[in-house]
Amino acid sequence: MRVLIVHASRYGATEGIAERIGAILCQHGLEATVKPVQDAGDPTDFDACVIGSAAYYFHWMKKATNFVRRNYAVLAERPVWLFSSGPLGTEAKDAQGRDLLTVTEPKEIAEFREAIHPRDHRVFFGALDRNKLGFTHGLVFKLFAKPGDALLPDGDFRDWNDIAAWACNIALALKASADGAASSHADVRGVLTSQ
Template identity: 35%
Template sequence: MPTSVLVAYGTTNGSTAQIAEAVADVLRKEGLIADLLPARSVVDVTPYGAVVVGSGLYAGRWHRDARRFVSRHGRQLAERPLWFFSSGPLDASASERDIPPVRGVRRAVTRLDARGHVTFGGCLEAGAKGRIARSIVRNGKGGDFRNFPEIEEWAARIAAELLDEEKMD
């Protein structure tokens, strides 16, 4: 039976959810079972053979829902293949170079022995929730900097790794 993967995410305006959806879609296309859920709605991770957790970055921190998810399920996350992604830079920097995880995520990567972390460009457009977000857009600093081919390549590497491990079992 194919590995079942949970793709959980924390988001305010939905752009990180779209990244998580792209990740889940690739995992499914590669032959894995992938469930896509907001981090706040996940009750149990034990049914999953692997987990991908993503969050938008807000003032240098992950979304509260994603932070709470990692804290609440830490023991179970440490027992299975785990990957993290962040989304946030409102420029092309994430496509130009590797951006390390923010401090709290870096600690979680180490503590939970995650297999990797990547930072993708973010998206902040008209209609964004929050005073600061609206101000950023109003001042012309918003936009969509997500690179979906890059996101899909990253997800395909995760799928390949999990499928290779399935063959060895």
């Protein structure tokens, strides 16, 4: 079973998550191809897709949103999983006590749920290295994130166990549907040959 894993990543954190998901799917015997969204091409040749984007200012990156919108018809008829890489820090809740992974869901996800019915969308903690930031993000960081600031803390907060567990579930779901399809084909063959 061929799985396309697409990522939109500004500084590499989301790309790292996509690569890890790809490695885990391969370990489970699936044929996983990991591509940056600008090189992803047409998902028609794949049986399933995993699409992830970094979150900036409460949104997916535009190129990831455009990829999903451009491929609505193809994605709607395949199993699709979405993920976002965003919140930083070690706190599970925000200042109002709300679950951080829920409140940071990027704005596009509701639209995507309606349009393509993904099997799941997950927000993963992200990573930020202030030395790598481009001019505009660097400026935002300087203006709004003082050292020790809870809003944009510097560091790698990706939870590899959480990411691996999610990827394992994708692999198991895909293998179960492939096995189901194979056994129903075998049933049909059995019926046909017994006639």
